[in-house]
Amino acid sequence: MKRVLGFVKLAVACTAICALATLAQNPPAQEVHGIAVTNMDRSVKPGDDFYQYANGAWLKRTEIPPDRVEVDVFTKLADLSNKRTSDLIEEIAKSNPPAGSASRKVADLYNSYMDEAAIEAKGLAPLRPHLEAIAAIHDKQELAHALGETLRADVDALNNTNFHTANLFGLWVAPGFNDSEHYNAYLLQGGLQLPDREYYLSDGEQMRNIRAKYQPHIAAMLKLAGFSDTDARAVRVLELEHAIAQTHRSLADNEDTNKANNTWTQADFRTKAPGLDWTEYFRGAGISPVSSFIVWQPEAFSGESVLVASTPLETWKDWLAFHLIEGYGGVLPKAIADERFAFFGKILSGAQEQRPRWQRGVFVVDGFLGDVVGQLYAQRYFSPEAQAQAMVANLIAAFRQRIEGLTWMNPATKAEAEAKLSTLYVGIGYPETWHDYSNFEVKADDIFGNLWRGDLAEYERQVTRLGKPVDRKEWSMTPQTVNAVNLPLQNALNFPAAILQPPFYDPLAPAAVNYGAIGSVIGHEISHTFDTEGSTFDAKGRLRSWWTADDLKHFEAVTAQLASQYDTYKPFPDLSVNGKQTLAENIADVAGISAAYDGYRASLLGKTATTQDGFSGDQQFFIAFGQNWGAKTREAMLRRAVMTDPHAPDEYRAATVRNIDAWYAAFDVRAGEKLYLAPGDRVRIW
Numbered sequence: 001m002k003r004v005l006g007f008v009k010l011a012v013a014c015t016a017i018c019a020l021a022t023l024a025q026n027p028p029a030q031e032v033h034g035i036a037v038t039n040m041d042r043s044v045k046p047g048d049d050f051y052q053y054a055n056g057a058w059l060k061r062t063e064i065p066p067d068r069v070e071v072d073v074f075t076k077l078a079d080l081s082n083k084r085t086s087d088l089i090e091e092i093a094k095s096n097p098p099a100g101s102a103s104r105k106v107a108d109l110y111n112s113y114m115d116e117a118a119i120e121a122k123g124l125a126p127l128r129p130h131l132e133a134i135a136a137i138h139d140k141q142e143l144a145h146a147l148g149e150t151l152r153a154d155v156d157a158l159n160n161t162n163f164h165t166a167n168l169f170g171l172w173v174a175p176g177f178n179d180s181e182h183y184n185a186y187l188l189q190g191g192l193q194l195p196d197r198e199y200y201l202s203d204g205e206q207m208r209n210i211r212a213k214y215q216p217h218i219a220a221m222l223k224l225a226g227f228s229d230t231d232a233r234a235v236r237v238l239e240l241e242h243a244i245a246q247t248h249r250s251l252a253d254n255e256d257t258n259k260a261n262n263t264w265t266q267a268d269f270r271t272k273a274p275g276l277d278w279t280e281y282f283r284g285a286g287i288s289p290v291s292s293f294i295v296w297q298p299e300a301f302s303g304e305s306v307l308v309a310s311t312p313l314e315t316w317k318d319w320l321a322f323h324l325i326e327g328y329g330g331v332l333p334k335a336i337a338d339e340r341f342a343f344f345g346k347i348l349s350g351a352q353e354q355r356p357r358w359q360r361g362v363f364v365v366d367g368f369l370g371d372v373v374g375q376l377y378a379q380r381y382f383s384p385e386a387q388a389q390a391m392v393a394n395l396i397a398a399f400r401q402r403i404e405g406l407t408w409m410n411p412a413t414k415a416e417a418e419a420k421l422s423t424l425y426v427g428i429g430y431p432e433t434w435h436d437y438s439n440f441e442v443k444a445d446d447i448f449g450n451l452w453r454g455d456l457a458e459y460e461r462q463v464t465r466l467g468k469p470v471d472r473k474e475w476s477m478t479p480q481t482v483n484a485v486n487l488p489l490q491n492a493l494n495f496p497a498a499i500l501q502p503p504f505y506d507p508l509a510p511a512a513v514n515y516g517a518i519g520s521v522i523g524h525e526i527s528h529t530f531d532t533e534g535s536t537f538d539a540k541g542r543l544r545s546w547w548t549a550d551d552l553k554h555f556e557a558v559t560a561q562l563a564s565q566y567d568t569y570k571p572f573p574d575l576s577v578n579g580k581q582t583l584a585e586n587i588a589d590v591a592g593i594s595a596a597y598d599g600y601r602a603s604l605l606g607k608t609a610t611t612q613d614g615f616s617g618d619q620q621f622f623i624a625f626g627q628n629w630g631a632k633t634r635e636a637m638l639r640r641a642v643m644t645d646p647h648a649p650d651e652y653r654a655a656t657v658r659n660i661d662a663w664y665a666a667f668d669v670r671a672g673e674k675l676y677l678a679p680g681d682r683v684r685i686w
């Protein structure tokens with residue numbers, strides 16, 4: 001899901017890795033191989049509120065643990081993944097791996113994160129050389145060089161849909177829009193600590209409250225790092241970020257790939273975005289030889305460059321210092337780490353406590369050395385490879401039939417769609433090749449340096465790839481990630497091992513349940529191949545319009561209907577779901593469940609499905625789908641997701657059953673019930 005064309009929640013939600021507390025409050029193992037009847041609230045009419053019907057009892061008895069911002073099926077499985085990964089790390093550490101080996105790096109990275117006493121003892125020493133370098137910046141030319149030095153490969157526009165970097169700009173290395181056979185450099189807007197421009201620009205009470213607390217937080221962080229006059233500095237830093245936010249493109253516009261295909265040579269930066277010394281910027285970033293870039297948001301590059309010229313040097317230096325302290329605050333002395341959590345964990349996300357340190361340590365290892373652990377994870381915990389392959393093949397067949405059967409689509413467009421399906425690479429469980437971390441130096445007693453070098457090593461790994469041929473089978477998720485993803489520029493899907501397990505996938509459960517749960521996820525990812533974004537890429541991953549004008553018109557009309565449907569949902573009286581921002585994911589949900597339903601019916605081979613607790617096969621299929629989305633989320637986190645996540649909140653994802661005819665028949669849903677849509681108002685896309 002998440003990420004962006006991905007299927008699950010955003011990275012912001014995923015970073016909230018799940019704790020064992022969830023395991024303790026839910027039954028530890030799925031004894032029933034089928035839908036979780038004990039999670040349902042059968043007093044609710046399915047036609048009135050399908051989400052409550054499928055999940056109501058679970059919602060009633062579930063509390064969000066103090067260190068969590070959300071609890072759902074994904075976090076529950078992520079807890080399991082996290083525990084297993086932690087066991088693997090412990091085993092690796094005990095085996096005393098040889099110096100320089102990847103295993104040694106895992107052990108040293110984890111142990112250096114866990115050693116809080118060493119972090120306290122070092123105090124601000126790790127920060128000092130970096131702060132001194134910032135203090136020594138004398139003019140805008142040196143500033144441009146220093147800004148270039150902050151560039152990292154920390155954004156991902158299409159695979160994991162991460163548009164946020166706190167650095168001035170972010171680099172994404174991926175197959176080119178216009179040359180998908182080679183890796184190209186994409187540059188994205190950045191410069192904000194808060195998650196999105198809306199946090200700075202919205203007049204809503206919630207956002208005004210957050211800004212009111214952000215300014216003292218900036219001051220506190222600077223003070224803890226030894227700065228004087230911190231209130232005045234904080235005011236100026238916030239003013240600068242506010243001005244940067246005004247230049248930023250909105251999330252809904254970021255998702256429009258046609259607006260993103262802007263090739264700039266280095267000379268173009270100087271004419272189209274004057275103000276920043278681009279020669280120095282690229283030199284600082286170590287990418288002077290790169291001749292052209294795809295600039296995702298040209299107006300932000302122009303706007304931010306003007307701000308480099310017009311804002312006093314001292315303000316930029318404070319901005320750089322604050323961003324450095326904030327970025328590494330989690331591995332600095334406790335007073336700084338606590339201040340950071342008090343703002344980003346509590347105020348921005350609603351968590352009451354930090355996650356236990358070992359869980360955060362596992363997250364660090366996953367982030368920097370994920371494939372080392374992932375390789376062991378896949379060997380030990382992934383078995384149902386053949387069955388999962390078969391299910392994916394059935395889903396692709398169901399999708400192919402749906403496309404062939406469309407009455408509105410021209411044969412020429414169908415042929416292009418068919419070409420995309422037949423060349424789709426589907427990765428199941430784990431990748432065929434693993435990342436090489438040999439350029440990442442890890443020291444046993446230096447967590448700050450480890451993270452610094454880890455970010456830099458990943459950046460250098462990505463820069464080294466520029467211009468080289470694309471490996472279409474490369475993965476963008478680790479096997480231990482509970483998620484799935486569509487990679488449009490590679491025409492590829494990844495289904496990691498960690499999502500191919502109960503309750504999503506259980507080889508002992510009836511077909512109805514597996515198709516409703518994981519089948520709808522697989523269908524969701526396949527359909528991204530043809531959604532508002534996917535339909536702009538051809539079978540080779542090139543950004544090319546392959547739709548006839550008529551077909552596109554029909555597609556746009558129907559998808560506009562779906563956007564309107566989601567615009568009506570209001571999680572809070574003052575905040576609606578944004579139908580445009582969540583459109584691609586909502587299309588994928590409708591398409592995914594439609595194809596999964598076909599796949600399930602085909603799997604019956606004409607026989608009647610067995611019932612479970614009186615539920616028919618069709619009912620089990622839809623309930624299993626609805627139970628994918630059972631979730632409890634803190635208000636701050638949910639508001640943040642509504643504003644920054646390309647996915648709609650879970651309860652509305654469950655409600656998309658109202659677009660499926662078979663759901664009406666399965667539950668005898670009648671006109672007058674709250675989710676009822678007349679047949680002509682149901683959105684049918686694929």
Ligand SMILES: [Zn+2]
Binds near residue numbers: 001004005006007525
């Ligand atoms: Zn998706």
